[in-house]
Amino acid sequence: MTQDVRSTPAVGGEPPSSLPRRLPWSLGSGTILLGLNSAMIAVALVPMAAEFGDAGVIAWIVSSLYIAAAVGSPTAGRLADLLGPRRTYLAGLAIVLVASTLGPFVPTAELMIADRVLLGLGASVQFPAAMAIIRQQAERRGARPTGAIGVIALCGQTTAALGPTTGGLVVLLWGWQGIFWVNLPMVALCATLVLAFVPKDARRPRRGGAAQLASLDPLGMLLLVVTLVLLMLGLLSLDGAGPAWLFLAAFVPALALFVWRERRAASPFVDVTLMTRYPQFALTCLRAVATFVSFYCVFYGLPQWLEATRGLDAGLTGLLMLPVFGVGALSTWTATRLGARWHPRELLVIGSSAMVVAGAALAFATGPDAPLWWLAIVCALLGVPNGFNNLGNQLLLHRAVPAEAAGSSSGVYRTAQYIGASLAAVVVAHTLDESAPAGGVHAMGAAVCVIGAVLLAASLVALARLRRGRS
CATH class of the missing domain: 1.10.287 (Helix Hairpins)
Incomplete structure (x- = not known):
């Protein structure tokens, strides 16, 4: 049984205990929806394009969810403050339920894009609402939020690692429509857990609808x-x-x-003044856009190539993508350990160097006849940059802005991630082509390699300046 810490006194000024475990796990069951729907569709894009008869819609099917999330995530944070985080969380689940019910039946590519927008709006709500709930409950109970936040992060990482593999199995069993059906039991389970274990929102003072709308x-x-x-x-x-x-x-x-x-x-909606007040923050966001362009090129482009050019089925494609995210999780753990002693820019040097090597392997050593064991090795290489680059950028973000701007800067940084994901869809659309040599995978690998080289050069210059300043 989970200990209730509300009446436990603090000792030595420190919170006495962590939050009840059922709270973050209940909330985490919904925060995986955005990552899961981002990951599963990677192996469903080729059959979806065949269904709608237009490969050109792939970029919009991918980017529409991220454009919606770029708007929905910060808006959900505001709504959580205005209406209550639990209400906002459940409203997001309801939107996901509607989009997931309609998705398998949409007859045109245009309606699929609209449905993905709706799905992105609903699935972007759970993370900011969950963080608001955890913050409120930690303050109310006098408890440490660290463990609860770790559970939420673990849910996201697990989804990223297993999403393409899960999606491959789902597509094999039920076609591309299955990636929508999977959401239905998950939404039902999550809603049940939240209604049962997450405390209700406190009563809030009434405000006019016009005032609430304007504040958004x-x-x-x-x-x-x-x-x-x-x-x-x-x-x-x-x-x-x-x-x-x-x-x-x-x-x-x-x-x-x-x-x-x-x-x-x-x-x-987006505090752009942070860019001018804190130039290092602006550079961090720009670097994050480039980093996520590279990551999502692999995330979405590689499964398309494996299916369309190599002719692999969705299940095998999902298995080959597993090393990308498995090694990514390992590199995140390694970067976290090193980050306690190393400067963030040193982590970025490692991440950017790995991006150059992995991109070069994709550009020069991978083709339609490459054996599966070599593809698995390349996929493992492609997983290395993510952990080091993500942690390095987030640590620099923490250093670039003062504590009072942490919330706003995190929202802008998350928007930068979504912009990078959308731009990656453009790169994939221009590079992958079944009529091109090797199906265009060499061009996509070259793009990843070039992005890595630019980021590596910038990191080395910044690191050299930092060391000269210390000497």
């Missing part, structure tokens, strides 16, 4: 979506199939208008 900065949200969509349209049209110059020309004033709006908003 809906104009800022709209401008962010318009800006990202214009950028995606322009980049996807660079192959000459569309008016790239028109979309990219419209992107520039849209971005300027978004920045202008957010600098003047009383409660900005």
